[in-house]
Amino acid sequence: MNDPIVVALDVGGTGMKCALVRPDGTVAHEERHPTRAERGPEAVTETILAVAGGLAARARADGFTPVATGIAVPGVVDERNGVAVWSANVGFRDVPLKELAEQRLDLPAALGHDVRVGALAEARLGAGRGRQHVLFVAIGTGIAGGLVIDGRGYPGAHGAAGELGHVVVRPGGATCGCGLRGCLEAEASAKSIGRRYAELSGEPGATAFDVATRAARGDELARRVWQDAVEALADGLLTAQALYDVGVVVLGGGLAEARDDLLLPVRAAVAGRVTFHRSPEIVRAELGDTAGCLGSALLALDSLKGSP
Numbered sequence: 001m002n003d004p005i006v007v008a009l010d011v012g013g014t015g016m017k018c019a020l021v022r023p024d025g026t027v028a029h030e031e032r033h034p035t036r037a038e039r040g041p042e043a044v045t046e047t048i049l050a051v052a053g054g055l056a057a058r059a060r061a062d063g064f065t066p067v068a069t070g071i072a073v074p075g076v077v078d079e080r081n082g083v084a085v086w087s088a089n090v091g092f093r094d095v096p097l098k099e100l101a102e103q104r105l106d107l108p109a110a111l112g113h114d115v116r117v118g119a120l121a122e123a124r125l126g127a128g129r130g131r132q133h134v135l136f137v138a139i140g141t142g143i144a145g146g147l148v149i150d151g152r153g154y155p156g157a158h159g160a161a162g163e164l165g166h167v168v169v170r171p172g173g174a175t176c177g178c179g180l181r182g183c184l185e186a187e188a189s190a191k192s193i194g195r196r197y198a199e200l201s202g203e204p205g206a207t208a209f210d211v212a213t214r215a216a217r218g219d220e221l222a223r224r225v226w227q228d229a230v231e232a233l234a235d236g237l238l239t240a241q242a243l244y245d246v247g248v249v250v251l252g253g254g255l256a257e258a259r260d261d262l263l264l265p266v267r268a269a270v271a272g273r274v275t276f277h278r279s280p281e282i283v284r285a286e287l288g289d290t291a292g293c294l295g296s297a298l299l300a301l302d303s304l305k306g307s308p
């Protein structure tokens with residue numbers, strides 16, 4: 001019999017990362033497509049189904065047997081029912097993607113949240129492998145998290161667990177997109193770091209990357225903005241540790257590209273705060289932007305085994 005393979009898609013606001021993934025987590029084929037979200041959710045849904053169908057056909061042509069489809073999307077995701085409930089940047093409103101994919105491809109399908117399946121991949125195949133309690137935190141335009149216990153993601157009662165970005169770390173602080181003030185995301189995301197530095201320096205185009213490189217070169221303002229974000233992040237991680245008591249925290253997303261310029265001060269800031277807590281190890285993600293794709297494949301394989 002031909003080797004089994006999973007059709008995996010990670011749908012973002014600007015692009016879709018797609019792959020054929022073997023059950024052991026290795027990638028047999030990869031491709032990328034633009035999402036073109038401005039066309040509206042119906043057109044995006046059709047593109048997702050067409051790309052998935054194309055991947056399944058390619059798998060068969062290459063001698064594989066497609067066994068399932070895994071799709072990851074951002075926003076609020078009802079994993080149990082396979083519905084993309086809401087997404088700001090793709091425009092989904094109650095799209096039953098699991099059912100639509102099953103009809104189109106005639107294969108079992110699973111739908112997951114992009115960051116939570118990324119967490120699943122990092123916990124099982126990446127920086128958290130071999131560990132039982134893993135918290136993955138993606139820091140990019142926003143901040144989101146995913147908790148993985150014994151290799152299983154924790155979605156929460158309403159598919160909204162892990163929203164570490166909306167833990168308030170600076171009461172009365174910067175206004176967040178969610179409507180609250182002082183959320184971690186409003187204080188320490190790459191976007192908020194760039195914005196803060198731009199406001200204080202008068203350079204409108206400054207990015208978090210600029211702040212990191214200037215801070216490393218000794219620019220005093222950049223160091224202050226960077227350290228403020230690090231302190232906010234440490235406060236958020238300490239809250240998470242009090243709740244979850246994980247063994248390892250995996251930092252991913254664009255901001256983690258700063259490597260030791262982020263990891264070392266975050267480790268120090270967390271270490272300086274712990275009291276009764278047992279400190280988690282804090283490490284950098286290993287799978288980069290393929291984590292979502294790999295995680296959606298793992299989720300699909302798990303669903304075949306009848307796991308929740």
Ligand SMILES: [Zn+2]
Pocket residue numbers: 165166167176177178179180183185
């Ligand atoms: Zn918020």
